[in-house]
Amino acid sequence: MSAPSRPDGAFRLSVLIPVYNEVTSIREVLERVSRVPIEKEIIVVDDCSTDGTDRVLAGLDLPDLKVIRHETNQGKGAALRTALKAATGDAVIFQDADLEYYPEDYPSLLEPILSGRAKVVYGYRDLSSQRPLMRWGNRLLTWLTNFLYGSRLRDMETCYKLLSREVYSRLTIESNRFEIEPEITAKVLRWGYDIFEVPIRYSPRGEKKLSPWRDGLPALLTLIKYRFRPV
Numbered sequence: 001m002s003a004p005s006r007p008d009g010a011f012r013l014s015v016l017i018p019v020y021n022e023v024t025s026i027r028e029v030l031e032r033v034s035r036v037p038i039e040k041e042i043i044v045v046d047d048c049s050t051d052g053t054d055r056v057l058a059g060l061d062l063p064d065l066k067v068i069r070h071e072t073n074q075g076k077g078a079a080l081r082t083a084l085k086a087a088t089g090d091a092v093i094f095q096d097a098d099l100e101y102y103p104e105d106y107p108s109l110l111e112p113i114l115s116g117r118a119k120v121v122y123g124y125r126d127l128s129s130q131r132p133l134m135r136w137g138n139r140l141l142t143w144l145t146n147f148l149y150g151s152r153l154r155d156m157e158t159c160y161k162l163l164s165r166e167v168y169s170r171l172t173i174e175s176n177r178f179e180i181e182p183e184i185t186a187k188v189l190r191w192g193y194d195i196f197e198v199p200i201r202y203s204p205r206g207e208k209k210l211s212p213w214r215d216g217l218p219a220l221l222t223l224i225k226y227r228f229r230p231v
Contacts, residue, residue: 010039011038011039011090011091011110011114012039012040012041012088012089012090013038013039013040013041013089013090013091013092013093013106013110014040014041014043014087014088014089014091014092014093015033015040015041015042015043015092015093015095015103016043016045016080016083016084016087016092016093016094016095017029017030017033017042017043017044017045017083017094017095017096017097018045018047018076018079018080018083018094018096018097019044019045019046019047019049019053019057019079019097020046020047020048020049020053020073020076020079020097021049021050021051021053022049022051022053022097022098023049023051023052023053023056025097025098025099026044026053026056026057026097027056027060028099029095029096029097029098029099029103030042030044030060030062030065031062032102032103032104033095033103034062034063034065035103036103036104036106036107037107038106038107038110040064040089041064041066041087041088041089042062042064042065042066043066043068043083043086043087044057044065044066044067044068044083044097045067045068045069045070045079045080045082045083046067046068046069046070047070047073047074047075047076047078047079048069048070048071048072048073048074054069066086068082068083068086070082074176075175075176075177075178076176076177076178076180077173077174077175077176077177077178077179077180077183078173078176080094080173080180081172081173084168084171084173087168089165090164090165091110091113091162091163091164091165091168092162092163092165092168093106093109093160093161093162093163094159094160094161095159095160096159098205099203099205100159100202100203100204100205101123101159101160101200101201101202102200102201102202104201105123105160105198105200105201108198108200109121109123109160109162109198109200110162111198112196112198113162113164117196118194118195118196119163119164119166119167119193120161120162120163120164120167120188120193120194120195120196121161121162121195121196121197121198122153122155122156122158122160122161122162122195122196122197122198123155123158123159123160123161123162123197123198123199123200124153124154124155124158124197124198124199124200125155125158125200125202126199126202127139127155127202129202129203129204130204131204134204137216138155138156138157140220141156141157141181141182141216141219141220141223142154142155142156142157144220144223145182145185145186145189145223148223148224148227149185149186149189149190149227150189151189151195153185153195153197154197155197156181156182156185157181157182157219158181158200160200161181161184161185163184163188167188167191167193170187170191171184171187175222177215177218178215178218178219179215179218179219179222181219182219182220182222182223182226183222183226186222186223186226186227186231187226187231190226190227190231191231
């Protein structure tokens with residue numbers, strides 16, 4: 001299995017960043033992503049932020065940054081659907097706009113792709129610092145994924161999902177909210193791809209837009225739905 005390449009021989013990563021009301025963190029996130037020493041394009045989809053995030057984005061001058069704005073708030077899944085349509089890289093990675101994840105981990109996530117060992121790579125987190133309800137919710141969803149799909153994942157809900165072009169070109173995200181994590185995972189596994197996992201750093205923040213009650217049940221139902229319907 002060979003690693004994907006561009007016509008000019010340079011591997012390029014598309015970093016897809018959905019953002020909604022992250023005025024306090026978006027500049028730092030994008031500057032850190034920009035400093036990672038790899039060839040990349042950065043695609044930000046502003047999902048109709050109302051807190052000044054759009055003004056921060058307009059004031060940034062970073063290489064290979066493309067900003068797309070939704071005129072109505074549609075959800076994280078919808079923002080990633082828009083970003084995927086604009087991606088041109090040899091692989092894509094999903095990046096949250098808060099400061100929970102470390103873009104400096106991109107090179108270790110890319111290594112299995114570049115070496116030809118994998119076409120899908122997930123970064124798995126140490127969840128011990130999460131609030132108990134969130135931690136056990138994540139563990140339950142990962143366990144259910146493994147039970148339904150015969151996988152051996154450590155962290156299905158991770159943001160850091162890295163997909164080669166072969167995989168992401170097949171992907172049409174149907175979910176509009178946070179059910180994208182189980183949807184993407186279910187489709188990848190149903191298509192027969194193995195998911196290679198790499199440990200990553202993680203600093204959970206106190207306030208989350210994701211609700212264990214409002215988003216946990218839809219995630220569970222999404223796993224069940226894609227196990228039995230055509231993908």
